[in-house]
Amino acid sequence: MVYSQRSPGSWRLLLSLLLLAVWEPASSQVRYSVPEEAKHGTFVGRIAQDLGLELAELVPRLFRLASKGHGNLLEVNLQNGILFVNSRIDREELCGRSAECSIHLEVIVDRPLQVFHVEVEVKDINDNAPRFFRQEQRLFILESRIVDSRFPLEGASDMDVGANAELRYKLNPNEYFDLDVKANEEETNILELVLKKAVDREEIQEHLLLLTAIDGGKPELTGTVQLLINVLDANDNAPKFDKSIYNIRLLENAPNGTLVIKLNASDADEGINKEIVYLFSNLVLDNVKSKFIIDSNSGEITVKGELDYEDCNLYEINIDAVDRSPFPLTGHCKVIVKLLDENDNTPEMVITSISLPVQEDASVGTIIALISVSDRDSGANGQVTCSLTPQVPFKLVSTFKNYYSLVLDSALDRESVANYALVVTARDGGSPSLSATASVSVEVADVNDNAPAFAQPEYTVFVKENNPPGCHIFTVSARDADAQENALVSYSLVERRVGERALSSYVSVHAESGKVYALQPLDHEELELLQFQVSARDAGVPPLGSNVTLQVFVLDENDNAPALLPLPLPLPLPGARGGGGALSEPVSRAVGAGHVVAKVRAVDADSGYNAWLSYELQPAAGGARSPFRVALYTGEISTTRALDEADAPRQRLLVLVKDHGEPALTATATVLLSLVESGQAPRPSSRVLAGGAGAGAGAGAGAALVDVNVYLIVAICAVSSLLVLTLLLSTALRCSAPPSEGACGPGKPTLVCSSAVGSWSYSQQRRQRVCSGEGPPKADLMAFSPSLPHGPSSADIREAETQAEGEAGSMQEAGHGTGSRDSKISPWAEGGAKSPGHGGCPKVLIFN
Structure with a gap:
């Protein structure tokens, strides 16, 4: 085919075909048509407009075409949304002699993902001339053949379809032969050379004719073959078959040796001229000879090679029946073998991944993959359906004939299932049916949807006071169910104020290990409970986190000695130990046993047993027994008996104050008592003595003490x-009040x-x-x-x-x-x- 040979009328025909591109909304498909051999840039259709897409969104949404096995024959201009011819389209190369020829396109756009199916019908043009398989056909004709004898000829073939492949024949003018063309039921032409005038071998031994095949295209194209006719002398009766054409139907994959047909020809002659030999005509092609064989004596045609419907479903076999005369005559027939399809091809699948791996927060309806199926068989044997196992949480959606989409059907959770092994099964409609399977591994990509979690919301930690700086006191640990950086946990303090200081001056936490350290020695007397929060954050975007509360109890150690309360009187006596003091106070000799004359008070900054104080009266110098005693737990100094004249007028008492720690710490207090006669004793003071000694009243102080006791009782009751x-x-x-939520x-x-x-x-x-x-x-x-x-x-x-x-x-x-x-x-x-x-x-x- 040469474009320069076309007339202006043919170009107008092409232009009219281009303008007849149609839009068919049925089955959600856009259909166009384009003639084959159209030039690069030829307009096919406004595909963006017909699909309802805006021109401005073609590039941002990644508008693209996908065509299975057709390369880049068609392309789209993203500026104007026009589908145009990108490279040469040869209909015969795409579809052979099939009556229908289409290019199936998949139009894919993202954000959101949409898939459209476009079918472009390729219109046939008359670009293939009729062609004979041989440049020369040789025929042998006896001179004794009568007028109207017929001789089969091999016809031409045209790769075009429709009117462009409708052939007519003509023979160059001559006086001996004419051409007869008949159409059989298989819509193939039967050419016969008809003898219209008896031939004489002695006059002309060889005739040269030119057979021309003309197709029905515009403009017409032709093909020629030379006919070489040799005139034979002798036998005047040729073998004759019962039929000129035999139609045979045979299953594909028939085993070798299968009988196709047994031919029978007869000859009216006698003797050797009656004996017939069956042969393949020299018109039979080599590929036919590779599939069938004929017994020359019996006329049986049997299967020789593998018959495959998908490769060729129709065979034409020209048979010659030749008698054994020295000048043999030949009878002719044609055996047409039509193969019947068997379900011998399994379906084929092509899976195209679109969105793998799938984000675990992907919305329902997200397209995961595109699946196309095909089957080389025909009819029900080539009709394929797809199924999916297991279905949850995916499903297959049929988008077009033999096209499916793998779609997300329910929500995903990577922490529950991180990978799905799916099996897609394609099954044809044959009996028995054949199937093919393909495995699809769908990996679920992690999304940061899990915050780090601690084993419990609160931890209690005990730390002894006076710890070394930087000592490790506890380790917090949080687990994140996500993966990779979404599960990478770091720890930090939730900063706040502890009194006048920042929390970070007391403790710190290692960001990776979660180890909590005390940055300085802790003092139980200043800080018994340090309550704070540690935050765990993952490395996801955005990050997620949670907090845990730590209650750090500072355990007491016996590091504080008892402290005597200050004396209310001026200077303490020299020589007092442990921060104690001495106090001189008059005590009446008239008091009886059990009378409280003074009280020593002390406190201990420690806690518990370390702060539990006991009081002991140290023995007097020289081993003399003191008439006073001190209460073990109250520190009250009282008389053990009535005082007499033998008691020294000045009593020096040494009180030892001791805690119950390990080891115990002590302090001492010195109390000086002056024993006076009852008439000399002043009115008792109501002040509190601490760290020293206090004296009782002299004679006549009993009434005053009773009054004081009455007042004390009343005050205590109030x-x-x-x-x-x-x-x-x-x-x-x-x-x-409602329960408090505070820590x-x-x-x-x-x-x-x-x-x-x-x-x-x-x-x-x-x-x-x-x-x-x-x-x-x-x-x-x-x-x-x-x-x-x-x-x-x-x-x-x-x-x-x-x-x-x-x-x-x-x-x-x-x-x-x-x-x-x-x-x-x-x-x-x-x-x-x-x-x-x-x-x-x-x-x-x-x-x-």
């Missing part, structure tokens, strides 16, 4: 009433520790409270076990009960700052508590 009323109001308010709310029972002097627990209320939120303070808890070898007597217990409130007031007057600390109450101050040495569980005292 204070007790106020305390009870306050407790009742506080309880009522707590019950009516300082009532906590869990604290750990009870043991020591050589008994068991005790740490108070959660000290000089400085460290909380992460608002809420009522935690209660003090002191628990003692009966492990001491000696306990106070019942008299001491009664003295402790009587002096409990007076002590609290005295400590505040002394200005020692004890109002911010817990009162050091004897563990047996409760009436129901068991004293040491009685066995059983100790009484637990809780102070708010």
Whole structure:
């Protein structure tokens, strides 16, 4: 085919075909048509407009074409959305002699993903001339053949279709032969050379004719073959078949040796001229001879090679029946073998990945992959359906004939399933059906949708005070269910103020390991509870995190000696030890046994047993027995008997104050008492003595003391009433108020520790409270076990009960700052508590 040979009328025909591109909305498909051999740039259709796409979104949405096996025959101009011819389209190369020829395109756009199917029909043009398989056809004709004898000729073939392939023939003018063309039921032409005048071998031995095939295209194209006719002399009866054409239907894949047909020809001659030999005509092509074989004697045609419907479904076999005459005559017939399709081809699948791996937060309906299926068989044997196993959470959606989309059908969770192994099965409609499978591995990509999680929301840590700086006190650990950087956890402090200082001056946390370090020695007397939060954050975008609360209890050590309260009188006596002092106070000789003449008060900055003080009176110099004693737990100095004249007028008492720590720490106080006659004794002072000695009144002071005791009893009763009323109001308010959500709310029972002097627990209320939120303070808890070898007597217990409130007031007057600390109450101050040495569980005292 040469374009320069076309007339202006043919170009107008092409232009009209281009303008007849059609839009067919059926099955959501756009259809166009284009003539084959169209030039590069030839307009096919406004594909963007026909698909409902805006020109401005073609490039951002990654508009692209996909065509299975057709390369880049067609292309789209992204500026104007026009589909045009990109390279030469040869219809015969694409579809052979098929009546219908189309190019199937897939139009894919992203954001969101859409897939459109476009079918472009390739129109045939008359670009192939008729062609004979041989340049020359040789025929042998006896001179004795009668007029109207017929001789078969091989016709031409045209690669075009339709009218362009409709052939007509003509023979160059001559006086001996004419041409007869017939159409059979298979729509193929049967050419016969008809003898219209008897030939004479002695006149002309060989005739040369030119056979021309003309197609029905515009312009017409032709093909020619030379006919060489040799005139033979002799035998005047040729063998004759029952039929001129035999139509045979045969299953493909018939085994070798299968009988196709048994031919039978007859000859009216006698003798050797009647004997017939069956042969393939010299018109039979080599590929036909490779599939079939003929028995020359019997005329049986059998299968020789492999018959495949998909390669060729129709065979034309020209048979010659030749008699054995020295001048043989030949009879002719044609055997047309039409193969029947069997389901012998399994479906074929092509899977194109679109969105792998799939984000676990991908929306339902996301297209994962495109699947195209095909089957070389025909009819029901070539109809293919696809199925998916397992279906959850995916499904197959049929988008067009033999096209499917693998679509997300339900939500994904990588933490539950990180990879799906899917099997796509393609099955044809044959009986029995054939199938093919393909595996699709769908990996789920992680999304940061899980925050780091701690094993528990709160941890309690115990650290001894005076720890070395930088010591490791605890390790926090959080687990993140995500993967890779989304699961990479780092730790940090939730910064806040602890009193006047920042939290980061007390503790630090290692960002990777989660180890918590104390940056400085902790002091139980300054800070009993350090409560803070550690934050765990992953490395995802955006990052997710969670917090955990650490309650660090600073455990007390016996690092503070007892401290005597300051004396109210001027200078302490020289030589007093342990910060004690001496006080000279007159005591009447008329007082009786058990009279309290002074009281020593001391405090200890430690807690628990380390702050539990006992008082001992040191023996006097020279071994003389003192008429005074000191209460073991209250520090009250009282007479052991009535004073007499033999007692020295000046009594020097040395009181040893000792805590119950390991090892115990001590302090001493010196008390000077002046014994005077009853008439010389001044009125007793009501002031509180601490760290020294106080003297009782002389004679006649009993009435004054009774008055003072009455006042004290009245004051104690009033204070007790106020305390009870306050407790009742506080309880009522707590019950009516909603529970506090602060970190300082009532906590869990604290750990009870043991020591050589008994068991005790740490108070959660000290000089400085460290909380992460608002809420009522935690209660003090002191628990003692009966492990001491000696306990106070019942008299001491009664003295402790009587002096409990007076002590609290005295400590505040002394200005020692004890109002911010817990009162050091004897563990047996409760009436129901068991004293040491009685066995059983100790009484637990809780102070708010």
